[in-house]
Amino acid sequence: MTGATVRFSNVVKEYPGGTRGLDGVDLELTGGEFVALLGPSGCGKTTALRSLAGLETVTSGRIMVDGDDVSTVPVNRRDIGMVFQSYSLFPHMTAAENVEFGLRMRRVPATERRERAAASLELVGLAHLGARYAHQLSGGQQQRVALARALVTRPRVLLLDEPLSALDAKVRVALRDEIRALQTELGITTLFVTHDQEEALAVADRVAVMRAGRIEQIGTPEELYGRPASAFVADFVGLSNRLPGVVAGDRVSVLGSELPLLDQAAASGHVEAFVRPEDVVLAADGIPATVVSTSFLGSLRRTVVELESGERMTVQHSVDDRPGAGERVHVRFAGAPVAVAAL
Amino acid sequence: MSAGTSVAPSPLARWVILGVVGLLFAVPIVSMLGFTLRGGADGALTIERWTAILDPENARAYRNLFQGVGNSLLLAVVTVAIVLAVLVPTMLLVAIRYPRLRRVVEFVCIVPITIPAIVLVVGLAPVYSVVTRLAGSSVWTLAFAYGVTVLPYAYRAIQSNLSAVDVVTLSEAARSLGAPWVSVLFRVLLPNLRRGILAAAFITVAVVLGEFTIASLLNRVNLQTALVQVSRSDPYTAVIFSLLALAFAFTLLLVIGRITAARPRRTP
Amino acid sequence: MTATASAAAVHVAGDVGTARSRRRLPAWLGLTPFALYVLLFLAIPTVLAIATGFVDGEGAFTLENLAALGDPVILGTFLDSFWVSAVTAVAGAVLGALVCYALLGLRPDGAVRSVVDSAASVLAQFGGVMLAFAFIATIGLQGVVTVLLADVFGINLFADGVWLYQVPGLLLPYLYFQVPLMVITFMPSLEGLKPQWAEATATLGGNRFVFWTRIAMPILAPSFLGSVLLLFANAFSSYATAAALISQGSQIVPLQIRGALISETVLGRENLAGALALGMVLVMVVLMTAYSLLQSRTERWQR
Numbered sequence: 076m077t078g079a080t081v082r083f084s085n086v087v088k089e090y091p092g093g094t095r096g097l098d099g100v101d102l103e104l105t106g107g108e109f110v111a112l113l114g115p116s117g118c119g120k121t122t123a124l125r126s127l128a129g130l131e132t133v134t135s136g137r138i139m140v141d142g143d144d145v146s147t148v149p150v151n152r153r154d155i156g157m158v159f160q161s162y163s164l165f166p167h168m169t170a171a172e173n174v175e176f177g178l179r180m181r182r183v184p185a186t187e188r189r190e191r192a193a194a195s196l197e198l199v200g201l202a203h204l205g206a207r208y209a210h211q212l213s214g215g216q217q218q219r220v221a222l223a224r225a226l227v228t229r230p231r232v233l234l235l236d237e238p239l240s241a242l243d244a245k246v247r248v249a250l251r252d253e254i255r256a257l258q259t260e261l262g263i264t265t266l267f268v269t270h271d272q273e274e275a276l277a278v279a280d281r282v283a284v285m286r287a288g289r290i291e292q293i294g295t296p297e298e299l300y301g302r303p304a305s306a307f308v309a310d311f312v313g314l315s316n317r318l319p320g321v322v323a324g325d326r327v328s329v330l331g332s333e334l335p336l337l338d339q340a341a342a343s344g345h346v347e348a349f350v351r352p353e354d355v356v357l358a359a360d361g362i363p364a365t366v367v368s369t370s371f372l373g374s375l376r377r378t379v380v381e382l383e384s385g386e387r388m389t390v391q392h393s394v395d396d397r398p399g400a401g402e403r404v405h406v407r408f409a410g411a412p413v414a415v416a417a418l
Numbered sequence: 419m420s421a422g423t424s425v426a427p428s429p430l431a432r433w434v435i436l437g438v439v440g441l442l443f444a445v446p447i448v449s450m451l452g453f454t455l456r457g458g459a460d461g462a463l464t465i466e467r468w469t470a471i472l473d474p475e476n477a478r479a480y481r482n483l484f485q486g487v488g489n490s491l492l493l494a495v496v497t498v499a500i501v502l503a504v505l506v507p508t509m510l511l512v513a514i515r516y517p518r519l520r521r522v523v524e525f526v527c528i529v530p531i532t533i534p535a536i537v538l539v540v541g542l543a544p545v546y547s548v549v550t551r552l553a554g555s556s557v558w559t560l561a562f563a564y565g566v567t568v569l570p571y572a573y574r575a576i577q578s579n580l581s582a583v584d585v586v587t588l589s590e591a592a593r594s595l596g597a598p599w600v601s602v603l604f605r606v607l608l609p610n611l612r613r614g615i616l617a618a619a620f621i622t623v624a625v626v627l628g629e630f631t632i633a634s635l636l637n638r639v640n641l642q643t644a645l646v647q648v649s650r651s652d653p654y655t656a657v658i659f660s661l662l663a664l665a666f667a668f669t670l671l672l673v674i675g676r677i678t679a680a681r682p683r684r685t686p
Numbered sequence: 687m688t689a690t691a692s693a694a695a696v697h698v699a700g701d702v703g704t705a706r707s708r709r710r711l712p713a714w715l716g717l718t719p720f721a722l723y724v725l726l727f728l729a730i731p732t733v734l735a736i737a738t739g740f741v742d743g744e745g746a747f748t749l750e751n752l753a754a755l756g757d758p759v760i761l762g763t764f765l766d767s768f769w770v771s772a773v774t775a776v777a778g779a780v781l782g783a784l785v786c787y788a789l790l791g792l793r794p795d796g797a798v799r800s801v802v803d804s805a806a807s808v809l810a811q812f813g814g815v816m817l818a819f820a821f822i823a824t825i826g827l828q829g830v831v832t833v834l835l836a837d838v839f840g841i842n843l844f845a846d847g848v849w850l851y852q853v854p855g856l857l858l859p860y861l862y863f864q865v866p867l868m869v870i871t872f873m874p875s876l877e878g879l880k881p882q883w884a885e886a887t888a889t890l891g892g893n894r895f896v897f898w899t900r901i902a903m904p905i906l907a908p909s910f911l912g913s914v915l916l917l918f919a920n921a922f923s924s925y926a927t928a929a930a931l932i933s934q935g936s937q938i939v940p941l942q943i944r945g946a947l948i949s950e951t952v953l954g955r956e957n958l959a960g961a962l963a964l965g966m967v968l969v970m971v972v973l974m975t976a977y978s979l980l981q982s983r984t985e986r987w988q989r
Contacts, residue, residue: 130885150888157889163882166987167904180891210986221886228890425879425902426791435788436798439781439865443805446820446862449830453823456830500723508720515713526724532974533732534923536940537963540738540947541731566727571811621811628812630926635947642815646930649819657823660816667812671804 078107078264079141079231081127086136088122088288096122097133098288107262109255111269111279115311119288120268124234127266129153140231151180156225156263157234161241163221164209170220171196171205177228195227196220198257215246222254226261233258235267239274251278272312276300284308302337306416309349316355316388320348320415327415330362330382335411346415352377352391354410357398361407364388366398380406447664454658467654479652483659486644489557493640494626496561498619501572504565506615509576510607513585527573530566535631538566546636557639563632568625572618575678579614613677620674624667736967739960751961760942764965766853767922767938774860775917781861782868783910786876789869794877806866813863814926821859821931825850853937859927864917871916875909875984905987912980919973923966939966 081104088097097119104110112120125131127138129150138146145153156177164173174192183191196202199219209217218238225233235254239247255278258265269275275282276296283293284307292304303309310317320329322343327336329348357378364380367387376394381387390406398404427435455463470476477484505527512519530538542563549559585607592606593599608615630642641663649656742748754760785802792799809817824831825843827850835841849855879902887897925940936942939962946959 128885128889130888149893150885151891151893153889155889157886159882159886161882162880163886165883165886165901165905167901176887176892177890180896224886224890234889424791425881425884427787432788432791435784436802439785439788443809443862443865445831446817446824449824450820452830453828504720504723508717511713511716516717519717523720526728530728532919532967532970533728534925534940534966534970536923536925536943537735537966538728538731539735540943540959540963541733541735542727543947544734545727545731562723562727563731565723569728621807624807624812628814628816628926630815630929634929635944642926645815645819649822649930653819653822657819660819664808664812664816667808668804671807672800674807675800675803 078262080104080106080139081232081264081266082137082139083123083127084137084139086123086126086138087134088119088126088131089134095288096131097126097136100136100285100288100290102283102290102293104264104266107264109258109265109267109278109280111267111275111282112285113269113272113275113282113311114285114291116270118285120270120285121236122288123285124236124266124268127232128155128157128234154228154230155232155234156228156230158218158221158225158236158238160237161214161217164212164217164224166209169206169208170201170212170223173209173220174205174224174227177224181228191227192223195223198226199223199253213246214242215250218242218250222257226257226263231264233263233265235265237268237270240269240271247274254278276312282312284311301413303349303414306347306349306414309414309416314352314389315349315413316352318348318350318386318388318412319418320346320412322346322415327412329408329412330384330386332362332408334408336415337411337413338415341415342417345418347418348412349414349416350388350408350412351410352389354408354412355388355390355406356409357390357392357396358405358407361405364404364406366400366402366404368400369398380404447661450657450661454654454661457654468658471655471658480648480655482639483644483648483655486639486641489639490627490641492558493561493564493629494623496558497564497568497626498622500561500565501568501622502615502619505569505572505576505618506608506611509573509580510585510603513580514589524573524577527569531570535567535629536635538563539632539635542632542636560633560636560638560640561626563636564626564629567629567632568622571621571625575618575621576611576614579611579617583610585610617674617678620670620677624670627663627667732967735960735963737960738957739962739964741957741960751957752964754958754961755965760962760965763936763939763942767940770853770856770860770938771918771921774857774864774921775914778861778864778917779868779872779910779914782865782913783872783876785865785869786873789873790876790879802869806869808866810863810867810870814924815930817859817862818927818930820862821850821855825858851932855931856928856938859931860921860924863924863927864921867917867920868913872909872913875906875913878984879905908980908987909984912977912984915973915977915980919970919977922969922973 081102083100083102086097086100087095089095100119100123102110102123112123114120122131126133127145129145129148133146136146137144140153164170165176168176171189171192174195175188178188178191193202193205196205199222201216201219201223204212204216204220207216209220212220221238238254239251242250251274267275267279276299279296281293281295282299284291284299286307292299292308294302299308299312303312309315318329320327320334322328322336322341322345324343325336325339326333327341327346327348328334329350334348362382364382367379367381369376369378371394374394376392376396378390378392378396378398379387380390388406426432452463454467455465457464457467471480508523512523546559546563549562553559588606588610589602592602597605627641629640630646633640634643634646641659645656645659648659739751740747740749742750789799789802821829823829826832827844827848832843835843844850883901883905884897887901892900923940925944928938928941929944932941936945943959943962943966946957946962
């Protein structure tokens with residue numbers, strides 16, 4: 076089965092007083108695609124998701140599902156499944172009754188209802204906890220039940236509103252991988268809101284970075300990481316060293332090194348260049364620097380060095396190199412800046 | 419904005435309900451006012467009865483009433499002192515040293531809700547015959563009994579503040595910075611509990627000023643017993659003083675509301 | 687006095703941990719003022735109140751007074767008390783819940799909420815005697831509304847007798863403090879309804895009606911029931927309003943205790959007050975136990 080397509084065209088949400096929660100959002104999801112909406116709090120990502128759910132009415136623009144404009148369809152007829160940040164399970168119902176609720180609303184006969192609810196709970200690995208109440212479940216289990224509840228009605232679109240942000244780090248990673256696996260298996264078109272860039276890059280087919288009610292960039296995780304379209308995206312997605320540079324022609328000069336300029340449209344002149352820590356290496360010769368601190372991250376090590384000019388930068392390298400604080404080292408560039416921003 | 423999914427009622431439903439109930443509840447209050455303004459020539463309204471209260475000529479007639487007001491104010495002050503002195507150190511000590519006793523203290527403080535004043539007074543009568551022998555029959559001794567009746571309210575006010583402040587960490591931090599316990603108490607803990615303590619004091623004042631049962635059956639004079647006595651001969655004056663007392667209590671509680679509404683998280 | 691004593695105890699308590707020991711008083715001494723106070727003015731009076739029910743005029747042990755609780759007159763009074771409490775509790779709870787609903791969505795620190803909260807507190811916790819006066823001024827024999835109805839509409843409020851100073855007369859004044867008490871006790875529960883529940887209902891295909899009947903009401907039921915019990919207990923133990931309204935007689939239990947205390951001999955027995963007090967405490971303990979059970983369920987759901 077292929078999922079529904081979703082299209083936001085020029086969607087605007089204006090609050091009384093004139094501030095815009097959404098300022099002309101254009102976004103397209105193909106059938107079965109998993110798209111993450113990423114951005115800092117207040118950027119409009121949750122508003123966009125809630126507009127698709129029908130929990131917010133938009134001021135102008137159109138929201139289409141499978142080619143039908145749903146902007147005026149009330150929430151309870153939009154046929155979407157939604158998982159909230161937390162505490163959305165009905166506390167007076169068991170997990171199974173929670174999952175059955177949507178089927179009950181669709182007047183599914185009792186026996187079928189029970190079977191489908193059980194199957195859905197099994198899908199999220201909680202078949203044995205159907206009789207528990209929300210307060211008897213852990214946070215991760217509650218979110219699984221909420222996921223089962225959202226999926227059981229086979230909605231056209233699945234909406235996830237920061238479903239992992241209230242969970243512990245370990246559970247968070249495990250559940251996010253499970254959600255992705257389930258989504259791939261079911262082929263359901265999914266919109267996932269998060270403020271955690273690592274999470275977005277890890278699970279989504281494409282990531283849309285939002286800022287101030289607009290989509291700043293949309294692309295695959297690789298595109299977003301390797302070719303951020305703006306300083307904001309470069310800064311928000313992944314770690315970057317922000318270094319002064321000068322653009323001339325198709326080259327950018329950073330700390331005396333001539334590096335290739337990826338963005339051919341960049342104007343000549345003084346810029347801030349964003350260099351990923353893995354694009355800098357410790358070397359026998361190159362730019363002299365002093366080690367400030369170093370941290371062990373399991374499979375790799377990151378070291379902060381201070382250059383003679385006073386600039387600080389982060390170098391990512393093998394755990395076998397173990398520079399000590401105060402040690403004199405040399406660094407050199409091994410890759411191009413992912414983005415440059417005019418000063 | 420959120421399309422028909424919020425829990426709140428529509429503005430129309432809200433204002434219809436609040437309007438109708440508000441109107442019904444305004445009737446007795448407005449009637450009280452009308453009642454005291456009654457009695458001018460040909461059924462016209464007059465403020466004579468209000469001005470008469472301040473007339474020195476009537477001072478003797480109202481002496482009992484003014485004594486009641488005085489006694490109630492005195493009782494309010496003494497009760498606040500007793501309740502705060504007994505409750506605050508205990509609650510702090512329990513929070514810091516004996517967290518397991520919290521349930522016990524809470525239970526004890528809530529018990530007076532279960533013991534009606536009219537029941538308490540049956541047992542207070544013999545207790546007060548002893549108290550009178552030891553401390554005389556002056557009215558302030560009643561404050562000990564009042565302290566018990568306000569315990570649930572005062573406890574709740576302070577506890578709600580206490581549970582928002584991590585007194586254990588605060589006192590450990592202050593101690594680790596070299597503060598002696600006296601400084602911890604007066605410079606760190608009490609300033610953070612100001613809000614709860616103030617609310618407890620105000621609610622205590624309100625309850626004490628409204629207390630009738632115990633004073634009446636132990637034969638003491640306070641505002642409420644004096645009001646009942648005056649009402650037998652002069653219902654108008656009783657109603658005027660009731661209105662004033664209600665207005666005073668309303669203002670007092672409005673102030674509590676403002677104090678507790680200011681978000682405690684934002685305090686510097 | 688007590689404050690400095692316990693402050694000193696707190697002070698010493700902290701030093702137990704440090705190596706240097708000066709005047710080392712045990713920290714639990716700080717708890718004695720509270721314990722002593724509660725013992726003297728809560729525990730002893732309560733025990734005395736109940737114990738006097740087991741003592742006769744000469745101070746000897748007797749179950750006579752207790753037997754009086756089975757007397758038809760006393761039972762009748764308890765029934766009247768129950769009746770007044772039940773009617774005002776249920777009516778007050780329904781009306782109060784409606785007001786709470788109307789207040790939902792208003793800012794808790796806004797002007798409307800501030801005024802309603804304060805007015806509710808005044809009427810619920812302060813009113814007593816003054817509420818009786820309010821109703822005498824409104825629907826007493828010379829009350830403003832009584833006179834208005836008679837003059838303008840020719841309606842005689844008291845055609846069937848002066849009911850204001852009888853048991854039915856307690857209903858309106860009691861409602862005047864029951865509704866506000868409901869607003870105070872039920873509002874937190876209603877505010878505990880999470881918006882996610884309404885939104886989840888909607889995304890799962892339910893409308894507003896479904897949300898209220900299938901989600902909100904079942905969730906609120908224990909808390910509503912608990913509030914009804916609290917209101918019942920409140921009316922049952924209330925004395926001041928009735929005493930100010932009804933100056934003689936023993937129409938409800940608290941007034942009967944008044945009668946027994948100011949030695950109007952009720953049923954020709956002494957120390958009946960103690961037995962009545964015991965009866966009241968028993969009723970209150972049952973009510974408050976049920977209340978706290980319901981309350982703990984509510985809290986579990988609304989965490």
